[in-house]
Amino acid sequence: MFSTFFKKLYRQTIDIVFGVILALIIIGIAIGAGQLVFSVWDLLKLEGVTGQYINIITDVLTLYVLIELSRSITDYFISHKLKISLIIDAAIVFIIREILIALFKHKIDPSMLYALSAFLFVLGALRTAAIILYQREKVIADESHD
Template sequence: MIKHDDIFDTVIRYVTTVILYILLLALIAGLLKIFASLVLMIMGALDGNFVQINFTNVVFSVLTVFILIDLFKAFMDYREHERIRLTYITDATILIVMREVAAGIYAQKIEYEFILSLSALLVVLGAIRVLAIKYSPKETESLSLK
């Protein structure tokens, strides 16, 4: 007899494996893009012909790679422990918000209300991350066993 839980676990394992490979390819592509941008910037600076690749694109690419790394860690953790750690998700979200703030500041097309709302979001996410670390399930289990 076929058990639905076994089918579900198998499908979830295959889906997370595919997503992990996609994230790995995205990480490699992101790193190659960063290195190519840096090489073009250096070669352009040495030749005296400045290429239209500015430093902000490199910063955004680096922040995007960090977001991908956090998502990769979250999926790996889910695959190993079959649970999602709140710290990985909040880290990725904090990086996404920081990337948007940096994009708005560099583009100089950001309004103060938007920066204030993103700052409030960062404060809330930071508080969630601190509480998730302070009251992690592993620590509460070890405290209840004593």
């Protein structure tokens, strides 16, 4: 009974914490989307082709990372598990964001590009392994029900 109480308290506390995090991410996405709409007006200043585009690209990619993170937290409420594949997806998007921004600004040295590429490769391999493991567990679960 005592152990059950703490397990229930733990689950409720985690649910509240993840709920607050999700609410803050949603607010951040809404504010970011609103600011993105207003930043489109800066494109009309005719500062050259790349004038404000880097800021818009950065903002869009940042919003995409936030959306990926919110997706993993939303999935937690369904399964009460944090799926590593969704977290890896957010990390992949973040690394791609960093590479694109650095390449667009022409401010990345080859060693950093190699390091980020290697990290991206490792994340991709982890993501692929997570898919294979999930499929294998699914097949085993299906076979045990037969």
